[in-house]
Each structure stands twice: as structure tokens, then as C-alpha cells.
Amino acid sequence: MSFNPRTFRNALGCFPTGVTIVTSLKEDGAPIGVTISSFSSLSLSPPLVLFCLDDRNSELDSFLRAGHFAINVLSDAQQDLSDRFASRKSGKWDGVSWEPWNSGVPILNGCLANFECALVAVHDGGDHRIFVGQVERMRQSEEGKPLIYWRGNYVGLSDSLS
Numbered sequence: 001m002s003f004n005p006r007t008f009r010n011a012l013g014c015f016p017t018g019v020t021i022v023t024s025l026k027e028d029g030a031p032i033g034v035t036i037s038s039f040s041s042l043s044l045s046p047p048l049v050l051f052c053l054d055d056r057n058s059e060l061d062s063f064l065r066a067g068h069f070a071i072n073v074l075s076d077a078q079q080d081l082s083d084r085f086a087s088r089k090s091g092k093w094d095g096v097s098w099e100p101w102n103s104g105v106p107i108l109n110g111c112l113a114n115f116e117c118a119l120v121a122v123h124d125g126g127d128h129r130i131f132v133g134q135v136e137r138m139r140q141s142e143e144g145k146p147l148i149y150w151r152g153n154y155v156g157l158s159d160s161l162s
Ligand SMILES: Cc1cc2nc3c(=O)[nH]c(=O)nc-3n(C[C@H](O)[C@H](O)[C@H](O)COP(=O)(O)O)c2cc1C
Pocket: 019, 034, 035, 036, 037, 038, 039, 052, 053, 054, 056, 057, 058, 059, 082, 083, 085, 086, 087, 088, 149
């Protein structure tokens, strides 16, 4: 069977995901953030989560060097942030509401949930790296609905998935 990358991407897109922005700090203390749908829970005890980052991502080295990262789970009111942090635009952080927690990594306000994580392992995964983090602090909101990505588009929970 010949392997068709386009078909592979389309088939993967059938799996709906939430959308997160993974944040950290550069060596000079500047905030960085990337839109990431490959977030997953991994372990309850110890409390571990993971995300996968493209080897070609311009912030890869900063994420590898930083000892911490944060997962910020977006609500359906934050699609603009998702687009912004998936782009190469400068000034991505202009007007973004965030606060540092214990490690200093940016925790975005207005999200459904935030997880501050210590980086405990990085594994090779083809053309991506798998970042594993131990959750040190978190918060969640009872309000709001998730931003969902499905078949290459954002969809709302109320939208028909048929
Ligand atoms: C909804 C959505 C989900 C994404 N998920 C991932 C992901 O899981 N891993 C990843 O490496 N890139 C993912 N991306 C792409 C990155 O956000 C984008 O390539 C990156 O921010 C570009 O950074 P760079 O141009 O500075 O390298 C996603 C983009 C979108 C819009």
C-alpha cells in the first residue's frame, strides 16, 4: 500500500481535539507561546501531562532549555488567541492578560484550565518531540465551553458534528 500523507492528515483531523497554548520563558525572560492540540493527560500518580512539538518550531530550543512550561486550555471565546499563537506575527503578547506563577512561566487568564508543569522528560517522536511535564499547580473554571478543532476548523460544542 502506498502511504498518502494528505490522507493521513485528513484522517487524523477526524479526531476532534481541544486547543491549548503552551507557554514558557526564553533564556532572557521573554514569554513564548505556541498553539498546541496534541495535549494529553498521561498519568495520575505522579500527575503527568504531555504535548508534542514540531522539530521545526522556532521556539523548540527555548522549550528544551526551560525547566517549566504551562498548558493553557482555551475556551471558545479565545479563538483569536489560538490563531495568534499559531502564527509568526510579532507582538503576539500585546494585550494578552497573563500572570506568572511559582516558576515564572506565563499563565493565561480567562482559560478553562491552566497547568504549571516541571519538564521531566523529552522523547523523540518522528518529526516531533514529546514533552512530558509533572503538574505542580493548576486551576480550572466551571464557566465556559472548550474551543474545539475538527477537520481543520474550529467548531463549537453546539455545532453539529454530523
Ligand atoms: C489548532 C492548532 C493546533 C496545533 N497543534 C500543534 C501541535 O500539537 N504541535 C505543533 O508542533 N504545532 C501545532 N500547531 C502549529 C503551531 O501552532 C504553529 O506551527 C507554530 O505556532 C508556528 O510556530 P513557528 O512558525 O514560530 O515555528 C497547531 C496549530 C493550530 C492552529
